Amino acid sequence: MFVEVHRFREIDSTNLKARELAQRGAPEGTLVVAQSQSAGHGRKGRLWHSGSGGLWMSLVLRPPTIEGLTLMASLAMVRTVAELGVTARIRWPNDVMVGGRKLAGLLAESLLLGDRVEFVVLGVGLNVNNPIEEEIRAIAINLHELTGSPQDVERLRLAYLEHFEELYTRHRAQGARAYIGDVREVCELSGRRVRIETADGVAEGLIRGITDAGSLELEDGAIYHAVERVVPL
């Protein structure tokens, strides 16, 4: 599936480059990989530290639906690091966590034309051997530290793409219901009390779980599709 690969030693952001390629008609499966990024970003435009030694890449996708896609990409990451004996969990909607610290982040940026998905750029950031800066050490971790030895970034890239492709084929055929059960099993916060920050304000409640469409549901019945932040209490 990933036949067209664009490699960079350094780039501003693989997501920006992939978006540019997608806008020029790049086919599904186009991949942008960089050794480091000078302007890596996460959700809500937050800075994503991406020095050399990590896995930074973006995929151009043209799926029939984007529902569940970020969770699917997170599940592929949980399965990838499990091969190294690392048990990670998904913190809805897009964080891959180990022991309360962030190991990886997924970022889907899409262009929709009416109901139709024109393209999705799916950014994948995995802390592998890249040193974690002092100021984020309490909230981020890398695979080197978790496994006690440096890891092969290229091997991880291929392993991730394999897991991704397997799930994505099912996503294309059946949508999120093909894997949402597996996502629920590795979600971090079910039953936990959280504070949810959205553009409209702040709410608190107990998480009931993830809906079939991949949204977050609270015990009071409220359903969230897009949030600024979910903070465990």
Ligand code: BTN
């Ligand atoms: C998040 O946690 O909010 C998502 C982080 C996504 C980071 C990756 S690194 C490769 C790609 N390029 C970017 O600028 N961001 C994504």
